[in-house]
Amino acid sequence: MELLLELWRGSGFAQMSWGQAVMIGICLGLLYLAVVRKFEPLLLLTIGFGGILSNIPGVEIATGDGLLHLAYVVGIESGAFPLIIFMGVGAMTDFGPLLANPRTLFLGAAAQFGIFATLLGAVGLSELGIMDFSIREAAAIGIIGGADGPTAIYVAGKLAPHLLGAIAVAAYSYMALVPLIQPPIMRLLTTREERAIEMTQLRVVSRAERILFPLLLLLLVALLLPSAAPLLGMFSFGNLMRECGVVDRLADAARNALINIVTIFLGLAVGSKLSAGQFLVPSTLGILLLGMVAFAIGTASGVLMGKLMNRFSTQPINPLIGAAGVSAVPMASRVANKVGMEANPHNYLLMHAMGPNVAGVIGSAVAAGVMIMFAGG
Amino acid sequence: MELLLELWRGSGFAQMSWGQAVMIGICLGLLYLAVVRKFEPLLLLTIGFGGILSNIPGVEIATGDGLLHLAYVVGIESGAFPLIIFMGVGAMTDFGPLLANPRTLFLGAAAQFGIFATLLGAVGLSELGIMDFSIREAAAIGIIGGADGPTAIYVAGKLAPHLLGAIAVAAYSYMALVPLIQPPIMRLLTTREERAIEMTQLRVVSRAERILFPLLLLLLVALLLPSAAPLLGMFSFGNLMRECGVVDRLADAARNALINIVTIFLGLAVGSKLSAGQFLVPSTLGILLLGMVAFAIGTASGVLMGKLMNRFSTQPINPLIGAAGVSAVPMASRVANKVGMEANPHNYLLMHAMGPNVAGVIGSAVAAGVMIMFAGG
Amino acid sequence: MELLLELWRGSGFAQMSWGQAVMIGICLGLLYLAVVRKFEPLLLLTIGFGGILSNIPGVEIATGDGLLHLAYVVGIESGAFPLIIFMGVGAMTDFGPLLANPRTLFLGAAAQFGIFATLLGAVGLSELGIMDFSIREAAAIGIIGGADGPTAIYVAGKLAPHLLGAIAVAAYSYMALVPLIQPPIMRLLTTREERAIEMTQLRVVSRAERILFPLLLLLLVALLLPSAAPLLGMFSFGNLMRECGVVDRLADAARNALINIVTIFLGLAVGSKLSAGQFLVPSTLGILLLGMVAFAIGTASGVLMGKLMNRFSTQPINPLIGAAGVSAVPMASRVANKVGMEANPHNYLLMHAMGPNVAGVIGSAVAAGVMIMFAGG
Amino acid sequence: MDNGLFLGGIRLMLVGMGTVFFFLTLLVIATNAMSRLVARYLPDPGATVAGPAAEEVAAIAAAVTRYRQERR
């Protein structure tokens, strides 16, 4: 009888707080988005499951020397997991469209305005006394606008680990919502004629250019902004392995076995930060709102930059591809292609949008470097 | 000359104790069982080889900061390796037959009686002064009867790390011996008519049921028995990745690259605990004997439960499938199928036995949770 | 303005020393050798890239708790990475030709003279006051002559971690240069008639021999030279997984996913030791020179041993296969085959050379064990 | 005799088997409820029986048939 009582006292039912129950509900919601709505399932499924495990009272897996906590310390605190994922993404990325038309890098630059506008929004809300974010926290929140999961997790792990759960959830949720968030903004800021602009076919890109580009990128970032070099260095490394053609078995490991294994543990480890005490606070609401604003502003900046470039360029530039500058590869490119075809069924923007799309990855990593350097110092 | 003498003194020949020589012989025996008899080769080969490496005097690989000791600390002490393997097993497991006939879960429950009877045997031997097991040690030994390697290693790592080697060897050896141990018991406890019972075909199971079941299992275990939640949580996670259909690349990593890599290091690390000092003690003999008893009792309980259920059920139930409730997936199911076909050549029990078989995995994880909660507290 | 100044001060341009610039140049050279000349690309690409990352001032990836430093501590200091790679190499190695003609082991023994001659050269240079190597350092340098990357990294990590970068670069560079370094020496030491000798076809080797050989190797090395047992133990383990036929999924993981992942991090971690302060010292020049000498002497010893064996053997032995005794599998075998065909177009030495070639792996691991035992004691 | 240890074993056995049965009974009930809810609210026309096992059964059946034909 005593033992049964002990069993009951040890059970999750008896110990669960309201906050934990709510968090489990939220995590089940993430699983729903992942499985049924297919929203960034690789991350939302793993994060959601990790979140459930970490909100069950008495389960020693997200604390102490439990597996999830171990993964958090080894992989997130050290920054190792986001860097390894960036290497794998590099080994998947095709810089061809960017190399064929390097000017599209400007679109990837403009779209990062969302990051800094959000930073400003976060410090503004703090000034007004509505929220209470420090400059480090504001910087970490802004990176959500970079639309790049590993970058957001890397920066949050460095600048504001206590916000990591909310920032990661916001980043991946909004990345999944790109097809809903972007089109209205794109249509609002462009005329039908602009959206109908057809672009000239991309030139061929040689193997030597593909091999030299990651090295160029590495050297530039290393010399100008060392704080962004871990992220862009691993990204370049993955891409060099992909393009050089002599280490295919390593490139293959980087973009398959390794990135999959790390994704499982990254997701679970991020989920282990979805404890009620850290997530069910007003600042989470602020983060979700600001993240949405960041996406919208980034999209708008990219489109406006596209309009500007179209005006001053001899070659026609469809401003829609500017929206792809937020990253969210390859979803944002597909959105640009789809909106373009609505206005002109012959308008195949997909490849043209891939240029600003991967430029957005570089741009947000550069922005991350600035944040770490100034806010983290 | 001096140097040659030093060479000789440094050699394994000069330093080897009798115990180490015997252990190397035992490990060669494990390799024989693995390679020639094909007894659970994935684990017995790796454990055996690790055992040889750790019993050679002067080899600094199982001690200090050697690779095997490192693997032990990182993977077994923390519980990480068994949990990762459980995730992979989940990503391989088909709950379809269980979902088609959930009552077979009772068979998986009954077969766990072997675990607790063995626990009782272990404390009994201690009461009689023959052995000297504490309640923690007795609990860890009992889990051998769960016929589930990772569960046994997980529990032994928590409750009785000094017995880990013997428990792991016993668990995997007896799992391999299922086709020899089970049939006589099954024939003894059933009539020919019972063994000949044909079961009705299983109903189809929908995708939604398959996706919801691991979540149901997770929530139930989490709320009722948090100490079993790490094991069953990772198991559910693997199964959810498998069934949800949106993260196939992660499920694939979990059941291939990751589980294979972890199995290599788990085996070597368990082998590193096969030192003469810890293995060549009377308690090992006790563990081996009790483990055998555990298997026999578990098999018998499952079969008897099957007879009971057959009496009170409208649908016919062949009691042989109760023997599959000990786990040892899928070997125990094949044994049930084979013994059934001896009595009735039209009797295809394989799929019907898979229900209690995977139920046995859940059942022994629940039993493990009880052990950790009460004996480990 | 202040911030821009800070940006400039934080930039790599402002902080870079001459040494770092030179090292980045050297690392770009390694990348060139890897990508364009296809010199051991798996290692020279990863080492070169790691070297660039670690020579950029302000990049916190090769220091503190950066990813590369983490990989160094976890994988190289502990010896884990070279051992895991040795396991994978074992899972790739075919001992068939060696088993068909075990005498070729003597060729693998003779070629290790290069190791010890280089050791002597290193202490000689120190005696003459030209260099200043301790006996530990000299031993680590000598191992370059073993023409076996993981062995060299393992020994350097134990005996002279501060020389690790230079030793690894020398070892892999010279292994890549085998087709250039070896042929002149081989032609110098043999007559055209000797090079034209055709060897009798190899006998068939049974599965049992293949399975028993790694165990034999393990037991011999364990009993005679425990300090070589970690290397040869993991090598044997990988080979046993390959040959036993019952754990194919583990063997496959060892020689694919696992070895590829570990190679990525091993290369980056070794690269993190290519800091200007440790690499741009006179001793590096000494190491590169001595390494070259080691290769030449090893090749010569193998060929001379081949001539000796040919004189006293009833079966004809082509002395060219002795050059394959330095290891560098399978490059050295291909070189022997090619030089042999120049003298006699019907002379297919490839398979005959594979015997001494894998014997060279065993031989240099044995030599490594001696070094660790006596110099490391 | 240290009755404490043996009694402790008996109590652990009772609580243990009790928990196992209690838990799996709940799981049976919950699974049945879930299946009924799914059948009502999420009907799935493309459902199939457990694949690999089914194939294995089919293979065994085919082998048995062949075996009998050969013996005739």
Next chain:
Amino acid sequence: MDNGLFLGGIRLMLVGMGTVFFFLTLLVIATNAMSRLVARYLPDPGATVAGPAAEEVAAIAAAVTRYRQERR
């Protein structure tokens, strides 16, 4: 009002966007220079457009064509 925080935010925004544009401008210049050098000194006859994306465009194009033919 703590002007420090807000001013800090504005300065970080200016420096940040400045750095992003400065860096990507340099990258455009460097990439163009690199491409021109490659075209002159390392001509590569077997160059191709970005593979998978090209295939995807082709697939979409084919689908659109089929769709139109079906509507006629």
Next chain:
Amino acid sequence: MDNGLFLGGIRLMLVGMGTVFFFLTLLVIATNAMSRLVARYLPDPGATVAGPAAEEVAAIAAAVTRYRQERR
């Protein structure tokens, strides 16, 4: 001159080469013994020569043959 270091090097060389030869000689003997025991007690009809290497030799041989035929 620090004879200790140089003498140490010589002694290490002697012991080292001695150990290498001693070890590999033992391995030759043990391997031969093992092979003979296997041939007597575990005969294996399905034995084959080293696969991949054999294929490579065959490929080289074929290439050489083709090369000669072309030159004629």
